[in-house]
Amino acid sequence: MKRFLEEIGIPPLSSEQLEELCELAEKTARKYVFSKIPSRKITTLNVTVEVKGRRPVTVNVDVEINLSPLMRNYDVAKLAKEATEKVFISVEGYLRELACKSKK
Numbered sequence: 001m002k003r004f005l006e007e008i009g010i011p012p013l014s015s016e017q018l019e020e021l022c023e024l025a026e027k028t029a030r031k032y033v034f035s036k037i038p039s040r041k042i043t044t045l046n047v048t049v050e051v052k053g054r055r056p057v058t059v060n061v062d063v064e065i066n067l068s069p070l071m072r073n074y075d076v077a078k079l080a081k082e083a084t085e086k087v088f089i090s091v092e093g094y095l096r097e098l099a100c101k102s103k104k
Helices: 015-036 076-103
Strands: 042-052 058-067
Touching: 015 042, 015 058, 015 076, 058 076
Parallel strands: none
Antiparallel strands: 042 058
8 A cells, every 4th residue: 555645854764764664664553453353363464564765755565464264254454454554654653753853
């Protein structure tokens, strides 16, 4: 899923900041999924975060979830979409924080 942010004035990101961005995205997705489904009912949870560029930054997120057969009636696609939306909210917050720091 892709989401475009308006120009928020972020500086070119360092390798360390790109790594922090990826870690934040993955942690956010996992935290959201585990808040909705107990870990013992999840057979697979893969979170892929791809960041391209330093400025502008393009972030692609893919959340793959497979649940145990006991959860066959659960809407996994909706859960993955919600987790992805949470990731973009946290990524946007991180980038806005960097933009504020760079203006000081």
